[in-house]
Amino acid sequence: MGRPFDDITLYIPTPYSNESPQYWKETSLHNFISDLYVKKMGGYKPPNATRVTIQPGYFGIWEHTWKNGSIFAIACEFVRDKYESLDKHGKYKYILDLIQKAMVQLSNEYNWDKTVFEIAYKKMIECDFVFSIDYPSKMSRDKRRSANLRVEKTETKTFAYAIIRNDSSVKKIKLLEKRNSYWYDCVYTLAKHTKWINSNRFGIFYKKGLIEISYSILEDKVVLTQSGTPVQEVEFTKFFWLQLS
Numbered sequence: 180m181g182r183p184f185d186d187i188t189l190y191i192p193t194p195y196s197n198e199s200p201q202y203w204k205e206t207s208l209h210n211f212i213s214d215l216y217v218k219k220m221g222g223y224k225p226p227n228a229t230r231v232t233i234q235p236g237y238f239g240i241w242e243h244t245w246k247n248g249s250i251f252a253i254a255c256e257f258v259r260d261k262y263e264s265l266d267k268h269g270k271y272k273y274i275l276d277l278i279q280k281a282m283v284q285l286s287n288e289y290n291w292d293k294t295v296f297e298i299a300y301k302k303m304i305e306c307d308f309v310f311s312i313d314y315p316s317k318m319s320r321d322k323r324r325s326a327n328l329r330v331e332k333t334e335t336k337t338f339a340y341a342i343i344r345n346d347s348s349v350k351k352i353k354l355l356e357k358r359n360s361y362w363y364d365c366v367y368t369l370a371k372h373t374k375w376i377n378s379n380r381f382g383i384f385y386k387k388g389l390i391e392i393s394y395s396i397l398e399d400k401v402v403l404t405q406s407g408t409p410v411q412e413v414e415f416t417k418f419f420w421l422q423l424s
């Protein structure tokens with residue numbers, strides 16, 4: 180199958196110095212919208228593409244889009260004064276429109292499935308930029324309960340919850356909270372490794388004990404284990420690339 184489509188990165192010229200609070204606030208907002216957009220693409224991989232870079236600094240300079248291996252680059256217009264005049268919700272929409280314009284143009288040039296991006300855009304508007312993903316539900320071994328993992332994000336934080344259901348109630352339990360690593364967030368890998376270890380414990384069980392984060396119904400608590408040792412907090416940077424502490 181090859182490498183999946185990883186991310187849409189925006190390289191927007193900024194008046195703020197790197198590492199300044201203003202720089203990270205703006206960058207986090209852009210990455211948040213891009214990450215959510217990629218998720219709304221439903222796993223679609225544009226042919227021969229693993230990444231798109233949007234580079235407004237070259238708008239009016241580049242005469243065409245660029246392709247370097249599996250990375251596609253495009254220059255779209257970004258009007259700083261207009262962007263700065265908007266509230267946060269308006270900035271979300273502005274960045275979404277910028278991404279959409281880029282992906283539609285690339286679709287027209289490289290014969291990608293444009294309907295995927297039209298659907299992604301519509302879903303972004305419908306969810307009103309709320310980042311919440313429910314993964315498939317799984318039955319407990321005694322068939323009395325079901326549970327699924329829910330991933331929620333803000334511009335700076337990633338959360339994973341166990342949603343436990345029985346006939347009469349739904350319980351939402353926070354399993355983890357970490358810094359948002361956007362497209363490369365390990366939470367997306369961890370979400371593929373959820374199960375009921377028995378009829379009492381549901382959670383994340385990753386690679387034979389490297390990471391276990393589970394909720395015990397009987398004890399009403401979350402248990403964290405790293406490399407077989409109980410811990411207060413999992414060090415995700417020990418196991419995953421680009422997981423910022």
